[in-house]
Amino acid sequence: MSAEQPGRRLDVGNVDVRLGGVQILRGVTFDVRPGEVFGIVGPNGAGKTTILNVVDGIVRPTAGTVRYGDVDLCRVRPHRMRDHGIGRSLQSTHYFRDLTALQLVALGELPNSVVGALRFGGHRARRAKAAARDRSAEALRELGLERYAHRPLGELSSAVQKLVDIARAVVVGSELLLLDEPTSGVSGRERGAIGEALHRLRELGRTIVLIDHDPGFVTANCDRLMAMNFGEVLHVGLPDEVMNSDVVKRSYLGEAAEGGAGP
Numbered sequence: 001m002s003a004e005q006p007g008r009r010l011d012v013g014n015v016d017v018r019l020g021g022v023q024i025l026r027g028v029t030f031d032v033r034p035g036e037v038f039g040i041v042g043p044n045g046a047g048k049t050t051i052l053n054v055v056d057g058i059v060r061p062t063a064g065t066v067r068y069g070d071v072d073l074c075r076v077r078p079h080r081m082r083d084h085g086i087g088r089s090l091q092s093t094h095y096f097r098d099l100t101a102l103q104l105v106a107l108g109e110l111p112n113s114v115v116g117a118l119r120f121g122g123h124r125a126r127r128a129k130a131a132a133r134d135r136s137a138e139a140l141r142e143l144g145l146e147r148y149a150h151r152p153l154g155e156l157s158s159a160v161q162k163l164v165d166i167a168r169a170v171v172v173g174s175e176l177l178l179l180d181e182p183t184s185g186v187s188g189r190e191r192g193a194i195g196e197a198l199h200r201l202r203e204l205g206r207t208i209v210l211i212d213h214d215p216g217f218v219t220a221n222c223d224r225l226m227a228m229n230f231g232e233v234l235h236v237g238l239p240d241e242v243m244n245s246d247v248v249k250r251s252y253l254g255e256a257a258e259g260g261a262g263p
């Protein structure tokens with residue numbers, strides 16, 4: 001990407017994580033610039049999801065720093081990340097198949113609706129609920145999904161279900177979106193729709209950190225990539241540079257480095 005957009009930068013510095021006596025992350029350092037799509041790649045168990053868990057406060061680092069602009073995210077509780085503009089997609093929407101697209105997106109507004117009802121009751125609670133509904137409909141529109149608003153998720157294609165959940169993440173966090181495998185379970189043909197949505201979100205000034213296993217998808221849709229293995233960063237840089245670096249080919253692509261198939 002060229003000149004940096006205005007906005008907040010995510011800075012992860014020297015993060016270690018130990019869980020159950022096992023070292024999961026070691027010295028992980030990277031930054032995500034405002035308005036960029038930043039991809040994290042690596043084999044199963046490399047520590048990718050743990051990084052998203054550290055950023056949104058579900059896992060606390062045993063050492064290191066995580067800052068978003070001037071906010072120390074290590075001091076923010078997970079349910080307060082929304083106050084700092086941070087939203088996250090679900091790995092699967094399977095348990096919500098009976099909800100309509102609009103209802104799933106509105107789950108992102110639930111804390112505001114519930115707080116409104118408990119605090120104010122009656123008329124103001126109804127207003128808070130209507131505002132939540134409007135905001136959810138707007139997030140669906142932002143991703144061109146308004147025609148699915150009243151359809152149950154279970155009737156929609158995997159790609160559209162993923163996009164609806166990304167719209168829910170947008171409702172939760174308006175600035176920084178953490179997307180865990182947005183193309184998993186989505187056919188190659190439909191992945192283009194996910195890529196287009198990422199570009200649209202970026203045009204609207206949102207910053208995206210995503211994990212994905214599809215080298216073609218991340219190369220086509222990310223501004224920069226970070227490759228990991230065994231809880232450590234192997235390489236951060238432009239997609240082609242990372243995917244073609246010797247250390248990544250050896251550690252991540254495995255056989256591909258010797259002329260075989262990739263993951």
Ligand SMILES: Nc1ncnc2c1ncn2[C@@H]1O[C@H](COP(=O)(O)OP(=O)(O)OP(=O)(O)O)[C@@H](O)[C@H]1O
Pocket residue numbers: 019020022024042043044045046047048049050051
């Ligand atoms: N709560 C936990 N307690 C102990 N070990 C854990 C815990 N959570 C994750 N791990 C281990 O940490 C390592 C990294 O897991 P993580 O889910 O971050 O990897 P990943 O790169 O996202 O993998 P995948 O691509 O399969 O989702 C794995 O070996 C995993 O078994």
